[in-house]
Amino acid sequence: MKYLIAFLLVMVFIFIGEWVSSFSRAYIPSIFISAILFIIGFWTFLPKDIAVQASFGDEFIAIIVPVLLVHLGTMMDLKQLADQWRAVVIALTGALGAAILTMVIGTILYDWHTVAATIPPLLGGVVSTALMTEGLQAEGLTMYLALPVAMYILQNFIGYPMVSFMLKKEGNRLLKAYDPTAQTATNTEEQKENKQSQKFIKMPNQYKTSAFVLAKVAFVGLLAMGLSQLTNEAIDSSICALVLGVIGHQxxxxxxxxxxxxxxxxWLMYGLMAYIFSQLNTVTPQILKGIILQILILLILGVLGMFIASSLLAKSMKMSTPMAFSTSLTALCGFPSDYILTSEVIQHLTNDERKRDYLSDHMMPKMLVGGFATVSVASIFIASILLQLL
Known part of the structure; x- marks a missing residue:
């Protein structure tokens, strides 16, 4: 019975977030509301392992992350993926700008260890947070252990609304420039390409069952993990899964x-969201009480650094300022939040499926690739440098 109750609570918290997002037309992101509900729940009545009880534990996540990334790859083509080098440059530059501004001004306001402990989680996800926590513990700097975790949690609460707001600005700009004639021509070309690609493997529809489709996706995901291991994980498995998803569709x-x-x-996205929200169980009111002000100040400095760096590069990279800033802000959310936020904004900007495809083609690849650049590359690289300087 307790497992069904856990599943019910997870779904209730998620659909309340979705309802608030719909009511606010995506100005208040669903994951922002759901995250607040989970953290209040953990402070009151929710069991710490609610995601595991609801069947969304580590094993579930190990399977669905590569599967979901392969799926996202099928939504792009090779040209779209190749064109995202600009997004990578802006995302990495934004992360560098955030790190520099936070270090320069942050060390004037606080001691060096406080600033160093918060920069990697500011720019990325769980891996950089774990690296910094382990490094602080190894150096005996236990008084700073709460800082990386607190920054990792709070940067989401700042990042979600900001990303949503900037994407709405970009989406409205794109809709004003929308040309249905050009889009129709693009769709026709895509249909021709799809027909050509389908000639490679042909199978009667009655054999294309859900199990068969999932087996193919799992196979490509497994190839991606194997390819990453062959490079000694120099190429992240997430990037491999996305690229092989693109190729598999092509x-x-x-x-x-x-x-x-x-x-x-x-179903898979809800499970992944539940697992991510469950990470909020590590932050208690006692942890936040003494450090929340300095975390917020350092977080604001980081966001300002991202804005300055991305704005300076936007024009030369042929992007609008809102899109460039959104790409840099993926450091504050990463996958799958960048995908969820972008999808949510697109759904609320228009009901026209052609316009939704148009917005998705222009915004989604940049957000996904930008998120991998910041979370999987920049944050871990900067964490490894700062660990040497503790």
Whole structure:
């Protein structure tokens, strides 16, 4: 019975977030509201292992993350992926700008260890937070252990609304420039490419069952993890999964929006969200009480550094300032939050499916690739440097 109760509570917290987002037309992101509900729940009545009880534990996540990334790859083509080098440059520059401004001004306000402990989680996810926590413990700097975790949690609460707001600005700009004639021509070309790619592998529809589709996605995900291991993880498995998803669709092995074809995409996304929200159980009111002000000040400095760096590069990288800033802000959310926020904004900006595809083609690849650049590369690289300086 307790497992079903846990599942019910997880779904209730998620759908309340979705309702608030719909009511506010995505100005208040669903994951922002759901995160608040989870953290209040952990401070009151929720069990710390609610995600595990609801069947969304470590094993579930180990399976669905590569599967979901392969799925997202099927939503792009090779040209779109190749064009994202600008997003990578802006995302990395934004992360560097955040680190520099936080170090320069932060060390004037606070001691060096406080600043160093918070920069990696400011720019990334769980891995950089764990690296910094372990480094502080190894150096005997236990008084600073709460800082990385607190920064990792609070940067989400700042990042979600900011990313949503900037994406709405970019989406409205794109809709004003929308040309249905050009979009129709683009769709026709895509249809031709899809027909050509489907000739590579042809199978009667009655054999394309959900299990068959999921088996293909799992196979590509496994290839991605194997490829990453062959490079000694120099190439992150997330990036491999995304790229192989693109290639798999281009050659006709995988359908576009493949997990929607298998009718499991929403289920897997909800599970991933539940797992991420469960990480909030590590922050208590006692931890936040003494450090929240300095965390917020350092976080504001980091965001300001991202804005300055991305704004300076936007024009030369052929991006609008809102899009460039959004790409840098992926450091504050990462996958899957960057995908969820972008999808949510697109859904609320228009009901026209052609316009939604147009917005997704222009915004989604930048956000996904930007998120990998900041969270998987920049934050870990900067964490490794700062660990040597503790």
């Amino acid at each position: 050659v006709g092995f995988l359908e576009k929006n493949v997990l929607n074809q298998a009718k499991v995409f929403n």
